[in-house]
Amino acid sequence: MGYASSECEVRSVDHGARRIWNAIDGARCVARSRWERGERARAARRCQDTSRRHRGSERRARADIVDPNQMSPHFKNLVVVTALNLAFALLVTVHVVIVFGLVRRRPWWRGPVSLALLPFAPYWAWRECMRVRASLWVGALVVYVLARLNAQ
Numbered sequence: 001m002g003y004a005s006s007e008c009e010v011r012s013v014d015h016g017a018r019r020i021w022n023a024i025d026g027a028r029c030v031a032r033s034r035w036e037r038g039e040r041a042r043a044a045r046r047c048q049d050t051s052r053r054h055r056g057s058e059r060r061a062r063a064d065i066v067d068p069n070q071m072s073p074h075f076k077n078l079v080v081v082t083a084l085n086l087a088f089a090l091l092v093t094v095h096v097v098i099v100f101g102l103v104r105r106r107p108w109w110r111g112p113v114s115l116a117l118l119p120f121a122p123y124w125a126w127r128e129c130m131r132v133r134a135s136l137w138v139g140a141l142v143v144y145v146l147a148r149l150n151a152q
Helices: 015-048 052-064 073-103 110-116 120-127 131-151
Strands: none
Touching: 073 110, 073 120, 073 131, 110 120, 120 131
């Protein structure tokens, strides 16, 4: 709660609550005054610290921060190849799991058909209440296609 003035006021009526509010308001005042003193001290340090040594260390610290737009091409290639491999491995694994899940359900012929015709696997998996598997299949396909587009 904000205060109308810089002093802390007690806003209670009865005597028992007044002691509680005094303790709470006193703690708020102490915390606020400590924060204000800290802010003033930090501002004073910023104004006073103009030595060459300090400015040089700030420049070095700023130079250590990696800009994602200036990523090295080798690292970018590594990220893209890793994403391609992981997405393809997940896609194949989930596809095989869906095929086995479809073979165990009726009609059993959906399993081998979905092994040959890939887009039927997530569709039939969704219809057979294998929603997590179907979502993983579609998500892995999206990541794989985005990584392929980024690789070209």
